[in-house]
Amino acid sequence: MIKNNTKPHSHSTLEQSSVIIPLTTSEPDPILPPTLQLMKKYDYVAESTTGLSDIQLPFEELQEGVAKYGMLHTPGMPFEEYKEAMNREWIDVTDYDEEPEEITVDITETMNYDIYVETLKKLSRYDGVYLYQIGESTEGRDLYAIEIDMDEDRNNMVFMFTGQIHAREFAGGTFLVKMFADLVQKAQTDKDTMNMLYRNKFVAVPIINVDGREALIKEPEKWKSSGQLWKAYTNGIDGNRNFPTLSWGQVSKGNKLNYSVASKPGFSNYGGRYAGSNKETKAMMKWLYHYTVVEQAECLIDMHQQGAEIYAGKGWGPKRQSHLSVELRDEILSILNAGKTERKYKVVKDEPKYGLTGRGASITDYAFSISAGGKFSPAMGFCVLPNGKKEVLLMQINDMDHAKFKIKAPNKTFKTITIEIGKGAKYLGNSEETRQLLAEEYWKYNFGVLMECLPLIN
Numbered sequence: 001m002i003k004n005n006t007k008p009h010s011h012s013t014l015e016q017s018s019v020i021i022p023l024t025t026s027e028p029d030p031i032l033p034p035t036l037q038l039m040k041k042y043d044y045v046a047e048s049t050t051g052l053s054d055i056q057l058p059f060e061e062l063q064e065g066v067a068k069y070g071m072l073h074t075p076g077m078p079f080e081e082y083k084e085a086m087n088r089e090w091i092d093v094t095d096y097d098e099e100p101e102e103i104t105v106d107i108t109e110t111m112n113y114d115i116y117v118e119t120l121k122k123l124s125r126y127d128g129v130y131l132y133q134i135g136e137s138t139e140g141r142d143l144y145a146i147e148i149d150m151d152e153d154r155n156n157m158v159f160m161f162t163g164q165i166h167a168r169e170f171a172g173g174t175f176l177v178k179m180f181a182d183l184v185q186k187a188q189t190d191k192d193t194m195n196m197l198y199r200n201k202f203v204a205v206p207i208i209n210v211d212g213r214e215a216l217i218k219e220p221e222k223w224k225s226s227g228q229l230w231k232a233y234t235n236g237i238d239g240n241r242n243f244p245t246l247s248w249g250q251v252s253k254g255n256k257l258n259y260s261v262a263s264k265p266g267f268s269n270y271g272g273r274y275a276g277s278n279k280e281t282k283a284m285m286k287w288l289y290h291y292t293v294v295e296q297a298e299c300l301i302d303m304h305q306q307g308a309e310i311y312a313g314k315g316w317g318p319k320r321q322s323h324l325s326v327e328l329r330d331e332i333l334s335i336l337n338a339g340k341t342e343r344k345y346k347v348v349k350d351e352p353k354y355g356l357t358g359r360g361a362s363i364t365d366y367a368f369s370i371s372a373g374g375k376f377s378p379a380m381g382f383c384v385l386p387n388g389k390k391e392v393l394l395m396q397i398n399d400m401d402h403a404k405f406k407i408k409a410p411n412k413t414f415k416t417i418t419i420e421i422g423k424g425a426k427y428l429g430n431s432e433e434t435r436q437l438l439a440e441e442y443w444k445y446n447f448g449v450l451m452e453c454l455p456l457i458n
């Protein structure tokens, strides 16, 4: 297979210029992938913050200010850490030099971190596939994001996928690597698939909790709590409770803290000492902001386990946007359930005020927050709704359709979907039996064609 030469060869240019040319000269930038070129033009901090303050309020003062409406059970993210997250530059680690070769992703085999990285790197040899290092994990492993971006037309529809933010939920990680690898390879010989890829852009962080995955591969017996496999990062913070969303730690008056929020580090549900505290959260915040707001993505599909269920939208969000999410959810549901299977994936309805019970700090909550008009407040340390010179908390209005002011949403048609793959504890972790079950699940429930179907239903 001959790799065509339209892809920029930034490695060789970069090496030459860094050796010969001093940094002070005005040598033009080496050719960057389209996404990184776009990123250079954008001020992520200025665009994403309210711009009303640079100073974080002491937590006690913040609590006093909100006492009339409810409470905050933990402080927000320090502005310095927010700036660091949003200013972080992605490193292009695309393999421009080697020729593409056949990639086989077998769900019945264990995919450890090294195999994962090697697979992504091999995939990035294909034309139109890019690989970025977007941050590091708690234990210092690199976090990777992959893109299928065949042409530079910025009008293409963008579809976002994330997997395995929870350690024991291997399906999302493995499925996404397989979905991306199989689709790119299919396009090499199938013209219709290649044409579809030219019209759409697919992006993913297949494995967010890389440390947790590795821990459960190496020492599954150690990473257990009361017989249950570990979900959180290996430092005991739950990635899906740590995002500085519109509903970060907010509990409206009379509403009890949700049972699924833990007060100390452990196997699941602990949100951290403050919002955005984990390294993985920080890396994901910029990734989410870039595609959701800057590139106006269609949707985020976040893969979890294991209730054979699917969630859509946010109870506290604009009804119209949630309705679009529900429409997409039903289409995806019909794809998953189209096979002749004894069990079906089912719908889960969000609680109406889901976010205001203290647990609305998931990855989909964050993507939904920033798409619907949430801006980062340096004073509070999480997303708020700007109203002129005021910063309005979600608990002041309860849901976004009840604001008495205009909310400016940067991506009004953005949708969020959460898929819980498999059913029952036997689908969790990385045992031989689990891998076998997940391989069957992948084919039975049409995960292998999900990416191709998405552009048709959007």
Ligand SMILES: [Zn+2]
Residues within 6 Å of the ligand: 165, 166, 169, 303, 304, 305
């Ligand atoms: Zn999960």
